[in-house]
Amino acid sequence: MKRQRYIVIIGVLLALSLIFAYIEMILPSFLPNPAFKIGLSQIPILLTFYLLDLKSATAVSTGKVLMMSLLFGYFLTYIFFVNIAGAVFSIIFIGFSQYLKFSIPMTSLMSSLGHNLGQFLIIGYTLGWNIALFYLPFILVFSVLFGLIIGFISKSLLLKIEKRL
């Protein structure tokens, strides 16, 4: 792939992921616990992984956390480290599911599970494991549910994009 083309594609995907993260921030949560989110910004990251490669997905994922923290003023605070742990674990789980040759919805599920488990570990380590364990059942259920939803959205988008590119 030409270098210019690569830069344009990864830039658009990073911008999309930032916009989705912002939309998710201002949308009211309809879940029993408002701390949980659908994970719309995971769609561009999955698209990056399938259109480009895992390295680019890592760049988009960590770049998203970095830029969101700079935009909304929580760079290098506690919440920033929670988010970066989520991003890193999500990428590790995507790589793991690539190794196991999972389908797109299952990769999305693994990525959302990794995201939540990364945050779970950091929160358990810093705020006490009884607090983190209280959220474990919700983490698992919501990872499966929203991971699959995001996975099916990404799959249908990929089918459309693949023809155009």
Add this chain to the structure above:
Amino acid sequence: MNIPKITFIKINKREIIIIIALLILAFASYFIINNKGPGAKAQIEVAQNLYGTYDLSKDQDIIIKDSKGQIIMTAKISNGTIRVITSTCRDKICIKEGAIDLSGQTIVCLPNKVVITVINDNNQIDGVLK
């Protein structure tokens, strides 16, 4: 364009088994961890240090300060429930979580590292999970 060929594998048996296993794990952990009962006291922790334990039957406003002495949060106890009414955090998730009154329920404010837990009189939760 030389995009690597996308393999659209359908969800297969192996993946459905993993999904079902995860859901079973979720429901099992829910029934093991959530031992909800009527709560008597609210325990407030700031950055893993016990800030105070407050009786839920007595209506009061609690001002929570961080280690530097700055006010970060106000909690209100009324009608046997506790909720957060003001907070300095960005997304105000702790306020949106609303009032809690059953033992084991928590309000967590991540930016301020504040954890509010409703407990029984006999501190059962600490005994089981710590």
